[in-house]
Amino acid sequence: MEKGINYLHDDWLSKSNKVTDLFNKKMALNSKYNASFDSMTDEQKTALKDEMAQAAKDYTDAVEARNWSKQLLEEARGSEKPASKKPVEPKKSEKExxxxxxxxxxxxxxxxxxxxxxxxxxxxxxxxxxxxxxxxxxxxxxxxxxxxxxxxxxxxxxxxxxxxxxGSRVYEKLVDITPLVNLDDEKAQIGNIDDPKLTLIKYAIHxxxxxxxxxxxxxxxxxxxxxxxxxxxxxxxxxxxxxxxxxxxxxxxxxxxxxxxxxxxxxxxxxxxxxxxxxxxxxxxxxxxxxxxxxxxxxxxxxxxxxxxxxxxxxxxxxxxxxxxxxxxxxxxxxxxxxxxxxxxxxxxxxxxxxxxxxxxxxxxxxxxxxxxxxxxxxxxxxxxxxxxxxxxxxxxxxxxxxxxxxxxxxxxxxxx
Known part of the structure; x- marks a missing residue:
């Protein structure tokens, strides 16, 4: 088991290094594209775009391979740990x-x-x-x-x-409500209506x-x-x-x-x-x-x-x-x-x-x-x-x-x- 874990560990390191290399390659291509885009011919632009797309795909595949290798390593390490012998206590009901x-x-x-x-x-x-x-x-x-x-x-x-x-609370008390004003005159100015009368009530717990x-x-x-x-x-x-x-x-x-x-x-x-x-x-x-x-x-x-x-x-x-x-x-x-x-x-x-x-x-x-x-x-x-x-x-x-x-x-x- 020890040999297997060492192998998985080395495999994970190797795949991690590959991810780093592909990431650097992808960034270098992006920089080249941004710096030389205006001076390139159409054929050069197409070739560079294809190369960037392939680099991006290679990077994504490498990340997935690295993550899978990491998962295998963690599972192998976990299988070596002794199982907990502490009994799991059942959850109590609300009544209990x-x-x-x-x-x-x-x-x-x-x-x-x-x-x-x-x-x-x-x-x-x-x-x-x-x-x-x-x-x-x-x-x-x-x-x-x-x-x-x-x-x-x-x-x-x-x-x-x-x-x-x-604390305090604001209440609206029951008050007389006045009707709206009749505005037959089209040029008449609309006035303010009566606002609700509010009362502040404070409480203090005794x-x-x-x-x-x-x-x-x-x-x-x-x-x-x-x-x-x-x-x-x-x-x-x-x-x-x-x-x-x-x-x-x-x-x-x-x-x-x-x-x-x-x-x-x-x-x-x-x-x-x-x-x-x-x-x-x-x-x-x-x-x-x-x-x-x-x-x-x-x-x-x-x-x-x-x-x-x-x-x-x-x-x-x-x-x-x-x-x-x-x-x-x-x-x-x-x-x-x-x-x-x-x-x-x-x-x-x-x-x-x-x-x-x-x-x-x-x-x-x-x-x-x-x-x-x-x-x-x-x-x-x-x-x-x-x-x-x-x-x-x-x-x-x-x-x-x-x-x-x-x-x-x-x-x-x-x-x-």
Whole structure:
């Protein structure tokens, strides 16, 4: 084999030298052609062109022969190398990879409590000033799934996922649009039209944090149970935190009428928002408020709130859906029930950083003295009012039914027509 490899090596060197010689010949002919072209006869030009074409072909053939010789040499050398005996590990499925990530997260979680050491090797101080463990995507997805089961207001507003701690967005607000100018005069100058009014909205991601206490027996549980407990706890905390931030922005609605009778609700529905927004609008109230509204009747004895004809579980007022939130998530204010009407997705945006983190410790925050584990959860988001004309806020306590018109009122109405 050694003799064969030496022969292939010499053959490759020989063919490489031939390529070099033919290349030099081709370049010399090109130079002769460029320098003497004008002084040559037609026969000389034809002969030189033929010679250049043959030199180019010889060069191309030599390059192919050299490359083939090089390939044979490399294959011969490769056959002498011992085959790798390291077994090839099969690729893991996405489900298996996700499970590995979760298991590592739980292992780091336990290690942080038992040793007080972060995954990067740094120590957790008593005041626990570390950044904590970033919750894996799969676990965050499970948390968000649970969030929707706790009557979260998050589903009512627009959600935008962001990857930076701050930024800005430009929005076009709904404004009155003026018509084009009538130009019957052919010589009239065309003027400028009204430009869209743009609003700059800035967001800055805030950290919202909370701490809970767990017994150390939690750490003796399985990875699935630890993750299940964490997901349930984080989801509840997340709902309360985000609801509070969303409610604070919902309270910035400019129109806040007080509802006292049936017609006040119809005024809120028909005469507070732009008609373009009414088409996508909905009512939002809490459970106790819905109980009051569900008993209101019009002059003909029909209830204000009616079931959707295709889905009786969906309740409507004048064709607009009524969304009911539990009192614990959407509380009364000084004894008055809240009532919002509009398109909250157009009016409010929640900028979600999607970087939840959790940090446990059995040392700081009094955990050492009580033999417990303190677990801190941090969520990162911001809520901004985008269009204050997209919804209105009202309140009510008792709402009177619509009164029937008297005989004189009916007669007067008929005469006026």
């Amino acid at each position: 990879l996700a499970k590995d990530i979760k298991n590592k997260f739980v292992a780091d979680f336990k290690n942080m409590v038992t040793s007080g050491t972060m995954p990067d090797g740094s120590k957790i101080l008593g005041d626990d000033s570390s950044a904590g463990l970033t919750i894996p995507d799969d676990v965050q997805t499970a948390i968000h799934t649970l969030v929707r089961q706790y009557a979260s207001l998050e589903s009512l507003v627009n959600i935008e996922n962001v990857s930076t701690s701050h 950290r919202y944090a909370g701490i809970t206490t767990a017994t150390n027996t939690l750490l003796a549980d399985t990875a699935e149970n630890i993750l299940g407990w964490l997901e349930q706890w984080a989801a509840r905390k997340d709902v309360v935190t985000r609801n509070q931030a969303i409610l604070a922005v919902m309270g910035k609605a400019p129109k806040k009428p007080t509802i006292s009778n049936f017609d006040d609700i119809k005024d809120l529905e028909n005469n507070t928002l732009d008609p373009a927004i009414i088409a996508t609008s909905a009512f939002v109230t809490n459970q106790s408020g819905f109980n009051v509204l569900s008993k209101i009747k019009d002059a003909n004895g029909n209830y204000l709130i009616q079931p959707n004809v295709t889905n009786p579980e969906v309740k409507q007022i004048g064709g607009n859906t009524v969304q009911v939130i539990a009192d614990r998530w959407l509380p009364n204010v000084t004894g008055s029930h809240p009532l919002y009407f509009g398109d909250l997705k157009q009016g409010i945006t929640l900028f979600d950083r999607q970087e939840m983190s959790v940090t446990p410790t059995n040392i700081g925050g009094g955990a050492f003295e009580t033999d417990t584990t303190k677990i801190r959860f941090i969520d990162r988001f911001d809520v901004q009012l985008i269009d204050n004309g997209a919804f209105a806020a009202a309140s009510f306590k008792a709402v009177a039914d619509q009164t029937k018109a008297t005989a004189d009122q009916t007669k007067a109405t008929a005469v006026s027509k």
